[in-house]
Amino acid sequence: MQNLNAHVGKNIDNNTGTSAHNKSESMPPVTRTWLNQFYETESRRVLATLIRLLGDFDLAEEALHEAFTAALTQWPVDGVPDNPRAWLVSTGRFKAIDQIRRRARFTVSYEDIAEQLESELATEDEEEQGIEDDRLRLIFTCCHPAIAPEAQLALTLREVCGLTTEEIASAFLTSTPTLAQRIVRAKAKIRDAGIPYEVPEPEQLPERLQSVLHVIYLIFNEGYSASSGNSLLRHDLAAEAIRLARLLCQLLPDPEVEGLLALMLLQDSRRAARVSPEGDLILLEQQDRTLWDQQQIREGIGLVLRALGSRRFGSYSLQAAIAAVHAEAPNMDATDWQQIVGLYDALLERYPSPIVELNRAVAIAMRDGAEQGLQLIDALLARGALSDYHLAHAARADLCRRLGHLDDARAAYERALTLAQQGPEQRFLHRRLAELAEN
Numbered sequence: 001m002q003n004l005n006a007h008v009g010k011n012i013d014n015n016t017g018t019s020a021h022n023k024s025e026s027m028p029p030v031t032r033t034w035l036n037q038f039y040e041t042e043s044r045r046v047l048a049t050l051i052r053l054l055g056d057f058d059l060a061e062e063a064l065h066e067a068f069t070a071a072l073t074q075w076p077v078d079g080v081p082d083n084p085r086a087w088l089v090s091t092g093r094f095k096a097i098d099q100i101r102r103r104a105r106f107t108v109s110y111e112d113i114a115e116q117l118e119s120e121l122a123t124e125d126e127e128e129q130g131i132e133d134d135r136l137r138l139i140f141t142c143c144h145p146a147i148a149p150e151a152q153l154a155l156t157l158r159e160v161c162g163l164t165t166e167e168i169a170s171a172f173l174t175s176t177p178t179l180a181q182r183i184v185r186a187k188a189k190i191r192d193a194g195i196p197y198e199v200p201e202p203e204q205l206p207e208r209l210q211s212v213l214h215v216i217y218l219i220f221n222e223g224y225s226a227s228s229g230n231s232l233l234r235h236d237l238a239a240e241a242i243r244l245a246r247l248l249c250q251l252l253p254d255p256e257v258e259g260l261l262a263l264m265l266l267q268d269s270r271r272a273a274r275v276s277p278e279g280d281l282i283l284l285e286q287q288d289r290t291l292w293d294q295q296q297i298r299e300g301i302g303l304v305l306r307a308l309g310s311r312r313f314g315s316y317s318l319q320a321a322i323a324a325v326h327a328e329a330p331n332m333d334a335t336d337w338q339q340i341v342g343l344y345d346a347l348l349e350r351y352p353s354p355i356v357e358l359n360r361a362v363a364i365a366m367r368d369g370a371e372q373g374l375q376l377i378d379a380l381l382a383r384g385a386l387s388d389y390h391l392a393h394a395a396r397a398d399l400c401r402r403l404g405h406l407d408d409a410r411a412a413y414e415r416a417l418t419l420a421q422q423g424p425e426q427r428f429l430h431r432r433l434a435e436l437a438e439n
Contacts (some may be wrong), residue, residue, distance in 0.1 A: 032377045035075070037082065039068060044162050046088045048134040051141075052197045052428070053089070054096050057159065057187045062099060063092035070095075136251040136421035137197045139244070142186075144195050152383050158183055161240045171222055171237055178439075199252070204217035209252075213260050213316065216244050220264045224271075230423035232275050238268055255310040259317025262303035266323035269296035281424040285332040297327045315351040318343055337367035358392055365399055374399040390419035394429065401436070410436050 050060035066168045081087040142155040153172075163171075163351040166176040189195070200208040223238030223392045245261040273287035287382060301324045307317040322343045342359035357380050363374020377396045386392035397412030410433065417429040
């Protein structure tokens with residue numbers, strides 16, 4: 001993510017103006033550091049408010065740039081204002097009005113827009129809570145169902161998380177021009193369809209909230225286990241998803257939001273143990289559990305208990321409960337597979353899907369034996385479900401290997417290898433095939 005220097009295209013030490021320059025020379029390093037940190041933590045909040053006030057993503061981005069440029073010049077000289085966020089919002093809005101007036105020389109309608117903004121500026125009180133609410137509005141706007149799912153994801157990462165277009169394109173193996181076009185089309189859709197910058201009404205919230213949670217979890221999944229490429233993990237994406245879920249928990253408390261945050265914390269707690277120093281995949285049963293982040297586990301379990309206790313939980317809370325059972329086990333043998341199968345039964349009954357069936361089959365294999373699990377996976381594949389999903393074939397291969405069905409295991413590993421797109425998984429499958437060749 002860009003810092004303040006990169007965002008405004010200048011170094012903090014090179015402020016314009018004689019007095020600003022002299023001041024920056026004597027300014028303590030902590031102040032310069034603070035300015036950078038303030039940008040990284042607060043810029044998206046300011047942007048969210050500017051988007052609401054101006055009704056235009058691109059104009060709000062320009063206003064944000066100009067407001068921070070003004071802050072770099074004025075704050076080292078005059079000091080930081082009592083309410084720096086409100087100062088930036090007000091400055092950015094005035095800069096936008098100036099920009100609109102410059103355009104008004106060519107189009108009369110721009111003058112009307114500028115006058116409207118000035119009128120609103122004189123009457124509107126920018127309170128801190130309003131700024132916080134704007135971040136929630138922006139999340140729901142980016143995830144509006146009228147916007148294509150892939151564009152929801154790109155727009156959320158760009159506008160809410162602050163990732164660059166190049167960073168997003170790299171994470172999802174999409175060309176930068178293609179990704180940029182998705183964002184442009186999404187912004188145009190919001191503008192042309194008149195999509196409001198607001199949190200949905202209570203009766204609309206369940207449907208809309210699921211869309212938001214789904215986008216956040218997609219971001220996390222790409223960070224937790226990249227869909228392709230040479231690295232298993234993208235910690236920056238996982239951290240962004242967790243940050244978004246925390247924000248959502250603060251601004252919109254809901255059991256399923258807590259469930260999603262719990263799920264991501266519990267899964268992310270294993271990060272240090274999931275990859276070898278060489279970047280190779282380490283399976284759950286072989287992980288050094290002393291490397292698991294106990295603080296994240298405690299927080300995640302607390303959130304799970306609260307979500308389940310509400311009796312208003314959904315699929316993310318149930319998945320988080322499964323992750324919590326794994327997190328509580330000191331080793332693979334001590335895992336309560338009976339409880340995990342029961343949770344998968346509940347998940348499958350409420351939210352049926354082939355992926356849940358596959359994970360339940362693996363859990364049954366651990367509880368009742370490999371043969372029982374293999375029968376369930378074979379039935380799943382016979383239906384045509386997950387036939388192109390590499391993890392389904394990898395799971396089948398592992399159960400065949402455990403049962404001594406080496407030819408079947410080899411064929412399943414080879415099928416999984418043809419479908420896998422991620423370097424660490426491909427290397428793991430090659431190692432498994434090499435081990436079978438020795439038998």
